[in-house]
Amino acid sequence: MKCWICGNEAKTGEHKIKASDLRALYNDVSQRNPLYLHTDQRRNQKVGSIKSGKFKFNSLICPNCNNARTAPHDNAWMKLSKFLRGRNTAMKKGDSIPLEIVFPDTLSKSMLDVHLFFVKLFGCAIVELKVPYPFTGAAGYHNHLKLRTKI
Numbered sequence: 709m710k711c712w713i714c715g716n717e718a719k720t721g722e723h724k725i726k727a728s729d730l731r732a733l734y735n736d737v738s739q740r741n742p743l744y745l746h747t748d749q750r751r752n753q754k755v756g757s758i759k760s761g762k763f764k765f766n767s768l769i770c771p772n773c774n775n776a777r778t779a780p781h782d783n784a785w786m787k788l789s790k791f792l793r794g795r796n797t798a799m800k801k802g803d804s805i806p807l808e809i810v811f812p813d814t815l816s817k818s819m820l821d822v823h824l825f826f827v828k829l830f831g832c833a834i835v836e837l838k839v840p841y842p843f844t845g846a847a848g849y850h851n852h853l854k855l856r857t858k859i
């Protein structure tokens with residue numbers, strides 16, 4: 709399988725829900741203390757590890773894209789996610805997130821990185837679901853990514 713981002717050999721799967729988010733919510737997952745995954749096809753699938761492939765997209769990306777290329781995007785989301793989990797009150801309509809506190813010196817860059825993190829998830833999802841999508845051109849991931857890095 710080819711990496712849908714760069715076209716190189718793809719061997720790594722992206723988590724549908726970031727592993728760090730799963731760990732923050734469920735810190736002691738094991739075979740003896742599994743999570744239960746529900747899908748349209750099957751309910752109550754026991755999953756004994758956050759690293760399980762059951763939490764990952766079937767579409768693959770190459771190690772370089774999954775690590776080096778998109779690490780800033782993952783890191784920005786992890787920082788924002790941690791901040792949101794640390795709030796003492798639930799968000800309600802009309803609330804705003806003080807992003808300048810989360811990213812005091814890098815707000816624009818970091819929010820673009822958060823955007824690119826979700827573009828990566830979106831790309832993995834539409835490849836897995838075989839949604840026809842123009843990966844090249846103005847709507848493609850590469851065009852989003854060119855905002856930040858060279859491919």
Ligand SMILES: [Zn+2]
Nearest residue numbers: 711714770773
């Ligand atoms: Zn790649």
